[in-house]
Amino acid sequence: MVGFGYDSHSMAEGKPLLLGGIKIESDLGTIAHSDGDVVLHALSDALLGASGLGDIGELFPDTDSKYKGADSKLFVGQIMKLLEDRNLFIINLDITILLEKPKLKNYKDKIRQSISELVKIPIEYVNVKAKTNEGMGFIGRQEGIAAYCVCEIQQKA
Numbered sequence: 019m020v021g022f023g024y025d026s027h028s029m030a031e032g033k034p035l036l037l038g039g040i041k042i043e044s045d046l047g048t049i050a051h052s053d054g055d056v057v058l059h060a061l062s063d064a065l066l067g068a069s070g071l072g073d074i075g076e077l078f079p080d081t082d083s084k085y086k087g088a089d090s091k092l093f094v095g096q097i098m099k100l101l102e103d104r105n106l107f108i109i110n111l112d113i114t115i116l117l118e119k120p121k122l123k124n125y126k127d128k129i130r131q132s133i134s135e136l137v138k139i140p141i142e143y144v145n146v147k148a149k150t151n152e153g154m155g156f157i158g159r160q161e162g163i164a165a166y167c168v169c170e171i172q173q174k175a
């Protein structure tokens with residue numbers, strides 16, 4: 019089964035920027051109820067999409083104070099448990115991050131490693147791509163960041 023996830027957050031100075039559980043050196047970080055990790059949120063929704071289990075907002079509502087400042091790795095961990103309970107396992111992940119700056123060239127492998135540990139698949143099956151938006155729109159104006167994730171999962175016989 020294939021799943022797709024998308025997430026975006028607005029950005030401001032002095033906020034932390036976490037991508038795939040990795041702290042990125044950046045003047046701007048995400049404004050969010052949780053830790054604002056767009057990569058892990060897009061990944062979460064892709065996994066939920068592929069397994070037909072709804073979306074991240076249903077499982078971890080941002081109106082619930084228990085998720086204030088929440089570590090998004092915990093969301094992924096709980097979703098992995100739901101998948102494991104159903105004998106579902108991940109084949110591969112393909113992630114695209116849209117961010118005007120900083121360049122993520124030196125972070126991509128760290129993000130892949132972090133995600134591969136979180137979802138327990140080899141790093142070769144976790145692809146991370148990063149793009150600017152060529153100065154256009156809210157990404158281009160550095161008002162926000164977005165991430166997309168596609169995944170394939172399979173049910174064990």
Ligand code: MG
Pocket residue numbers: 025026027050054055056059
């Ligand atoms: Mg989010």
